[in-house]
Amino acid sequence: MRRSSMGIRLQTPKLREGAAPVLHSWVKQTPERPAPKERCCPPPKKRAHAHNKIDEPELHISMDTTASSSSPDVDYNMDATISQPDLDGSATLSPSAAVSPSPTGSPSSTPTKVSVATQTSRISVTTSTQTSRTAVTITTQTTTDFAECDHEYTFVRDNSQTLESYKDYVFMIETKLQVVEEKCKQLEKSVNDLTAQVKELQAHKFSPNTYKDDNDAIRFYTGLPSFTTFMALYTYLAPKAMHLQYRRSSSTVQDSKPYQRPGRRKPGPKRKCTLLDEFFLVLVRLKVGLFHKDLAVRFGLSESSVSRIVATWINFLYVEIPALFPFPSQTAIRAAMPVQFSKYPTTRIIIDCTEIFIEAPSAMLAQSQTWSSYKHHNTWKSLVGITPNGLITFVSKLWTGRVSDKAITKDSGLLDKLEAGDNVMADRGFEIADILPQGVTLNIPPFKGSRDALSPSEVQETMDIASVRIHVERAIGRIKNFHILDGVMPITLFPHADQVFTVCAYLTNFSPPLVKND
Template sequence: MGGRDYCCVVGCSNRRSDLPKGYAFHQFPKAPLSRRNSWIHATGRALTGKYKFVVTDNTKICGHHFVLGRKNADPTNIDYVPTMNLPLASSNAETPKRKTQASKRAIEFDRAVEHGTQSKKKKLTRTGQISYPIDINDVQHEVEVESTDPSLYTATLIIPGQNVHTYTSDHAYHKFWVHPNATKVTETGVQCQPRCENKFQQTNHVHVQQTVDAITTVQKATQVTTTSSLLQIKCRQQQKLITELSSKLQTVHKEKETLKNELSKHKFCMETLLTNDENVQIYTGLPNIATFNALLEYLRPKAERLTYWRGKQTSTTGHIGNRGRVRSLSIDNEFFAVLVRLRLGLLVEDIAARFAISKTHFSKLFNTWIRFLRLELELLFPFPSREQVNEHMPPSFAKFPNTVVILDCTEIYVQKPSALQAQRQTWSSYKHRNTYKILVGISPDGTVTFVSTLYGGAASDRFIVNKSGILNLVKEGDNVMADRGFDISDDLKKCGATLNIPPFRCGEFQLSASQVEETRRIAEVRIHVERAIQRIKTFHILNGTMPVTLTMVAEDIFKTCYYLTNFQTPIIKCEINKM
C-alpha cells in the first residue's frame, strides 16, 4: 500500500510516490467480466495459456493510462478501460508455432522453387535490349488499376500491314501482348520497330525496355484518372451527407423552438402569469397591470444598481458601479418574486423551485429587495400636513374637521424566542402568545401615512406612541383620533394637539345618552383604520407565525406590506365620489 503500489502495465514503472497530483492507482474491476478482461488485455498481459495473468487485490493500474487520470464507471466514457500509454505489442498475442522438421522441409522447398523461377527471368541490359535471344511472344506485361469504369481499360496495338487492334477489358487487370511486328510504343498503343525483315533476326532487336516504359506511363495515367474519379465520388457522397445533416439540423431547431414555446407557456414567471388584472391582484396584491408596471418603472433605475445582501458584513455604500455577476432573473421577475412571497406567504424553497434558482440566491434577493422597497415606499408616502388632508377630507369627517391621523395598534404572532428576556418582551397579555406589535396611522381618506418600528407584545399603546415619533409629526391645532386604550391626551397637549377617543363611564353605571352618541360618531369614522389593518393582513406572509429567521427583515416586511395597500382602491371610495 501507499508508496509501494506499482503499475502492472508492461513497460510502465510508475509507483504511487511518482504520480503527480490528481492521478491515482486503480484496482481491476471484478464485474463485468468483459471489462476486467479488457483491462488485462490493455496491460499487455496474457489472458489464457501457460502464462495467464492472475489478478489480485494488489494488482493495480496507475492513472497515467487514463485520459482524465482516473477510471470511470460509465460504459460510454473513454476512461471505462485504460487507453493511454499502453504497450505497442501486447504479450497476449498468438504465440508462433514451433518449427518442426516437416515445416522446415516445406520452407526449403518453397525457397528452391522461388530461386529457380527467378533464375529463369530474362536479364535486360542497360540499353534496354535482351542479353540473349528469346521469343517475343513470351513477353507479357500486366497492369493493375483500381477503378471499376470499363472505359479506362483500353489499349491500342498497332501492327504494320494490319488493322489497328484496340483491347478493352471490364476487369481491373489488363494484359498487353507485345507483337513481334509492332512498330513503336505510344501512350495509347504499343508499337515496335523491327530492324531486320528477317523473322529469325527480329527477336534480337526488340526494344523491350521501351515497351516496359510505355506500360508504366499508361499505368500512372490510369491511376491518376482513377484517383480523380474516386475523389469526385467521395465529394458527392459527402455533399449528400451534409445536405441530409443540414435538413435534420433544421428539423431539430424547429422542434427546439416548439418545445421552448410550450415550456414558456407553463413557466412560473411574470410574463406568463400577469396576463390580466385578476392575476395581478392574486399574486402581487396590486389592483391591476398598469399599477404594477408603473411601480416597476419607478423603481427600475435604482434597482439596476442594487448591491445584493450577503450577510451582516455587506457594505451599505457603493451602490453605483459593478453589481457583481449576471442576474439569474430579470429585474421584472425579481420584483415579481418578492411580491409573490409577500402576497402568498410561500416558503423560500417553494419560490426558489418555481423560479428555478437556488434557495440561497432567493434569500439574498428577497432580503435586498424588501429593504429597498421599504425605503422607496416611505418616500412615496410621507406624513401629510393638515392642508393636504383637508383637500381629500371625506364628508363623514365633517364633525371632526381637524383630524389628521387615526391611530391603532396591531399584533402578529411570532415564533417563541430561545432567550428568556426576548420571551418576556414579546409576550402579549392580550393575545396570550409571543407577538410583534406595531402602531399604524391612516389619514381620514384611508391612506396609510405612518407605520412605527416593531415592538414586543408586552409594550403598551401609550409607550409605543411616545417612542415611535408620531408626536413629532403632529402640529398645533391638529386632532388625533384613537381608541380608548390610547390615553395620550396629556402628551398631545404638550404639542398643542387634541385627542378624540370614546368617552369613559367615569365611575357611572353606564354611559349617558350624549356619551353613547359621541361614541357612535367616533366609531363610525374610526372603523376605517380597522379596515386598513384588515387589508394589510391580506398579505399572507403576516398570517400564521413569523419565524425567528425573519427577525432581521421583519420590520421591513411590515412597512412594505402596509405601504403597498395604498395602491389599492380607496377604502371610502363611494363617499369621495359624492363630493
C-alpha cells in the same frame, strides 16, 4: 633594514629551504566550468495520431544494371512503381521510366537527370553508384474516387462508362432523394411540435406577463390592483434596481460597488431571473406567503438565490416605497377631508396598534419582553396611522408585545410630525393627552369610569367616533392580507421583520381608497 611607518624595525621573514612564497588575494576566483560533452542523440520521432495519420506514397524502384568497366555501352533499366493514396485511399498510379546514360567510353562523371512530369505532386528520387549519379524526378497525378458515405445527404460521383451503369446511378440518386425528402418532412414536423410546446410552456410560465390580462390574478399574487399598477411601480423602481448590491450574508456590506455607479453594469454571468421576475417573486413572497422552496421551483432558481433576492429587494423596497407616501401636510388633509368626518374637521391622523405572532425566542428575557397579555402570545407590536380617507401615512418600527401603546406613541416619532390645531383620533386605550404637543387635541371615546353606564350623549359620541375610527381597523386588515404575516412569524425572519411589515403596509396604498370623498 626594513622599518614600518612608525619607525619600528621589521624582521625579514625567512622561508624554509625549497619553499615558495604564498600570494594571497582577497578576490575569490571561481573555477571555470568544463565544457559539456557533445551528445549524439537521434531526432525525436513525430508520433502521428490515428485519426490524422496519412499514408505516405510508397516508392518501389527496381533497377537492373548490367555494366562492365571495359564496355563503353552501359544500359540502365529502372522500373518505378508509385502507390499514391487518393482521397478514399484506393487510387494507384504506376509509371515506368527507362534511363540510358551517355554513350562514352568510360563511366560518366556527370550526373544524368531524367524527369517525368504530370500535374500534381512531385517525388524526387536520387540513386548513386561509384561512377555515376542518376536523379529521377517523378510527378504523379491523383485521381479522386468518391466512395459511398454513411450520410444520407451525400452522393457518389458518377463514374459510369455505359448507359446501363448511368441508369443505375440515376435510380440510386432518386432513391436517396426520396429518403432525404421523407427525413426533411419528419424533421419539419418535429420542429413544429417543439415550437408549439415552447409556446405552451411560455404561456403557462409563472411570470407577470402570463397574467397581464388577468387583474384578479395580479391582485391575488402581488396585492396590487392591476397589471398596469404593477408595471408602473416596476418602471419607477427599475433604474435603481439595476444597480442593487445583492445581500450575501448578515454581515455588513460595503456602501457601494464600482458597478453601482451610473453607466456601469454588474459584472459576471447573466442572471437567470430578470428584474421584473425578481420584483414579481418578492411580491408573491409577501402577498401569498410562499416558501423559498416553492418559489425556487416556480422560477427555476436555487433556494439560496431566492433567499438572497428576497432579502435584497425587501431592504430596497423598505427605502423606496415609503418615500412615495410622505406624511401629508395639514392643508392637504383638510382639502381632501371626506364627508364622513364633517363632525371632526380637524382630524389629522387616526392611530391604532396591531400585533403579529412570532415564534417564542429561546432566551428567557426575550420571551418575557415579547409576551403580550392581550394576545396571550409572543408578539411584535407596531403603531399604524392613516389619514381620514384611509391612506397609510405612518408606520412605526416593531416593538415587543409587552410595551404599552402610550410608550410606543411617545417614542415612535409621530408626535414630532404633528402641528398646532391638529386632532388625533384613537381608541379608548390611548391615554396620550398629556404627551401630545401644545395645541394638539385627542379624540377618543368617553370612559364609563366608576359609573354604571354611559350617558346618552356619551353613547352617541362613542358611536360617532367608532363609525369613522373603524377605517384604521380596515387599513390594518388590508396589511394582514399579506399572508407572510399570517400565523407565527419564524425566527429566520427576525432580521427583516421591520422591513417586511413596513413594505406590506405601504403597498396597500396602491389599492382603491377606503373612504371615498363623496
